[in-house]
Amino acid sequence: MRHAFHFGGRGSRFVPYLLLLPGMLLYLLISLGPSLATVFYSFTDASGLIGSPTKFVGLSNYREFLFLGQNARDNAEVLVRTLEFSVLVTVIQTGLGLFVAALLNQRLAATNVFRTVFFMPVILGVTIVGLTWTLFLYPLGGPAQKVLALLGGHSEFLGGPPFQAFLWVTWVQIWANMGVTMIIFLGGLQTIPSELVEASRIDGASGWQSFRHITYPLLTPSLNTNLTLAIIGSLQAWQLLLVMKGVTNGTQVLGLIIYAIAFGRTVQNPTAVAMRQGYGAAASVVLFVLVLIIGMTAQFLMRRRERRVLG
Amino acid sequence: MKNGRFFVALVLLAALPLCLFAQGKVTLELLIHQNAPLVDYINAFNEKFQKQYPDITVDVSVVKSDELATSTQTRLTANDVDIIDMFGFAQGIQPYMKNADKPNWQTLIEAGLLMDLTGQPFLKYYDPAAIRDAGSFNGKVYEVNTGRYAFTGVFYNKDLFAKYGVKVPTTWGQLVAACDTFKKNGIAPMTAGGKDGWPVLVAGYGILLAEYPDQAALVKGLWNGTIKWNDARSLDMWKKMQVLARDMIEPGASGISFDAAPGRFASGAAAMYPAGSWDAPAIETANPKMNYGYFPMPGSDKAADNKYLAGKYDVGWIVAAKTEKKDAAMKWLAFFSKPENYQAYVNATGIMPTQPTAKLNTVLGREVAPHLANFRLGYELLWVNPKGFGQWAQPNASFFKPFNQWDDARKLADQAQADLDAGLNANR
Numbered sequence: 001m002r003h004a005f006h007f008g009g010r011g012s013r014f015v016p017y018l019l020l021l022p023g024m025l026l027y028l029l030i031s032l033g034p035s036l037a038t039v040f041y042s043f044t045d046a047s048g049l050i051g052s053p054t055k056f057v058g059l060s061n062y063r064e065f066l067f068l069g070q071n072a073r074d075n076a077e078v079l080v081r082t083l084e085f086s087v088l089v090t091v092i093q094t095g096l097g098l099f100v101a102a103l104l105n106q107r108l109a110a111t112n113v114f115r116t117v118f119f120m121p122v123i124l125g126v127t128i129v130g131l132t133w134t135l136f137l138y139p140l141g142g143p144a145q146k147v148l149a150l151l152g153g154h155s156e157f158l159g160g161p162p163f164q165a166f167l168w169v170t171w172v173q174i175w176a177n178m179g180v181t182m183i184i185f186l187g188g189l190q191t192i193p194s195e196l197v198e199a200s201r202i203d204g205a206s207g208w209q210s211f212r213h214i215t216y217p218l219l220t221p222s223l224n225t226n227l228t229l230a231i232i233g234s235l236q237a238w239q240l241l242l243v244m245k246g247v248t249n250g251t252q253v254l255g256l257i258i259y260a261i262a263f264g265r266t267v268q269n270p271t272a273v274a275m276r277q278g279y280g281a282a283a284s285v286v287l288f289v290l291v292l293i294i295g296m297t298a299q300f301l302m303r304r305r306e307r308r309v310l311g
Numbered sequence: 312m313k314n315g316r317f318f319v320a321l322v323l324l325a326a327l328p329l330c331l332f333a334q335g336k337v338t339l340e341l342l343i344h345q346n347a348p349l350v351d352y353i354n355a356f357n358e359k360f361q362k363q364y365p366d367i368t369v370d371v372s373v374v375k376s377d378e379l380a381t382s383t384q385t386r387l388t389a390n391d392v393d394i395i396d397m398f399g400f401a402q403g404i405q406p407y408m409k410n411a412d413k414p415n416w417q418t419l420i421e422a423g424l425l426m427d428l429t430g431q432p433f434l435k436y437y438d439p440a441a442i443r444d445a446g447s448f449n450g451k452v453y454e455v456n457t458g459r460y461a462f463t464g465v466f467y468n469k470d471l472f473a474k475y476g477v478k479v480p481t482t483w484g485q486l487v488a489a490c491d492t493f494k495k496n497g498i499a500p501m502t503a504g505g506k507d508g509w510p511v512l513v514a515g516y517g518i519l520l521a522e523y524p525d526q527a528a529l530v531k532g533l534w535n536g537t538i539k540w541n542d543a544r545s546l547d548m549w550k551k552m553q554v555l556a557r558d559m560i561e562p563g564a565s566g567i568s569f570d571a572a573p574g575r576f577a578s579g580a581a582a583m584y585p586a587g588s589w590d591a592p593a594i595e596t597a598n599p600k601m602n603y604g605y606f607p608m609p610g611s612d613k614a615a616d617n618k619y620l621a622g623k624y625d626v627g628w629i630v631a632a633k634t635e636k637k638d639a640a641m642k643w644l645a646f647f648s649k650p651e652n653y654q655a656y657v658n659a660t661g662i663m664p665t666q667p668t669a670k671l672n673t674v675l676g677r678e679v680a681p682h683l684a685n686f687r688l689g690y691e692l693l694w695v696n697p698k699g700f701g702q703w704a705q706p707n708a709s710f711f712k713p714f715n716q717w718d719d720a721r722k723l724a725d726q727a728q729a730d731l732d733a734g735l736n737a738n739r
Binding site: 047050051137138154157162249250274275 | 377378380381384385387388390412413414415417418419421422423424505506507508562563564565566567698699700701702703704710712713714715716729730733734736737
């Protein structure tokens, strides 16, 4: 007699697992599997070239990345810069996203047009965003330079001192991703019952007081989501730096030097070096540990706040 | 009826690849780097080749020159390329270099990804020394090198020089004076493709060459500690590189891409353009009436030190070892190497030929000819990094403001040496 896997049937408790299985297999194949392989390769001298002999080198890749000579000190500088990038992007992008969402949550004419305009950079993609801003910041007559010239100034923008170029790329990263932050906050704002805010106004609270004591606490879940996305995303971001600056001294972040090492592009030798994917894998693991520590710490603090605020 | 026609069209489209396969048509995948005259020539050459061999189609991919090595390695690994343009083999590990990474071409050979071309008939057209020096490893030939470029020279606008009474400078002092004259008359002394970084690095190589004409000895001296980046000679070099970056190259050059720089020079916006001789055809294309010349960068105060030109073996052809279209690839290389086609290539790209029968009958050829006897391989072709060395241990003019953060030559010199020592000491 055949068993019928229908709702309420004897075998039906296995159905959810069966339905989850394809997704889990896909995750193992394209996400967890390669991640574990990265850890494995970090202990080898793999170049990434098929046919190239690979041997186990123990911790020597980690020693080279973290402790060997000035290269290790340069990597530490890159690590600090990665953290600076992450803090700036997270704080400014979240603040700006919240501000714009709060504005667009008003009853304004053409709100949908504004929402579309603010979200547009998100769908353009890194290459278009990077190239567009590079043209905008062209120091020999781009729009930004023309405006600056009216004020009697001149700037090399992306070509100037590294920290200046770094700040410009940080700004573009924020500009390109602020739309997502805004949409998440907008969703959160629209779940807040308007009666609560109206009641506070009736009780004499100012707009800022209403926002601070009612709206902002109730936005905690949206805030936590945005902070998590911004922290993890900014720690791993490197594509925009590659498009706008390339692999140059003074502006790299950890993700960019991982790409440069793994695929044979380094600041030290701008012409050609061999790919070193074992060494790049070790650098990836370092980045993963960094993201894990910071991400989990941030998650812990945010959840604790969420419990305190929302009960 | 409409659906029927659509269905028939779909079937025909699906059958097309089979038809092509049945006729033995082959598509050769070719990868080259971005160099406008090279790209233009290869496109025109491929049309001619395809007429000669109608069963072979050539599909060309073009990447930026600083991405060529990465693309080469990844596409060879993926086995989706047949012929690749690779710069001449360089940066070979010398016996005195400890714990240095092998160059990428060596790792490709050892991985079995480059085809052994030893004994191919078309090699007979080339200078054996060029084949040996730029394309061989352990006695076998892996690259057909097509020529050399100089990169320590300076293009100059002869009309602007004549207009302001400036003579071709043969010493550093004369170059500084020439730049001052142009500035006073509202002309940018020099331009460069600063956006891509490496053009300013290359612009400074002439100063390095004037200070250290024996570049091989420089590399050895740096490795064994007898030459330092902060000794008196090197400090003189750094100071001159700072002047080049800060005072000679026009403001805003950091926004000019490598592709756009020849056109900017050809437009008359700048009097000089320190760059590799590969840019000559691009200048001529941008302004066919341009009256230009090329002189060695006078990095020394003594004219006798400024007679050298350094450069590199440039475009060479390698073949993927795992290609299934070996026959087609060999036909392409043989057709390219035919003297009449090779001469056309030389004329189009301005490359200094590695076929003895070819001549560089161009403006650039005439400008460079007096210095060819003093041609030598440049520092970057010989230098190999020790592991652990820091980011500033390179003789790079683009480290200075406005291109980067340094505005003190002495401090940069000390940092460069400290960064180099960190690598050398880590490996002792």
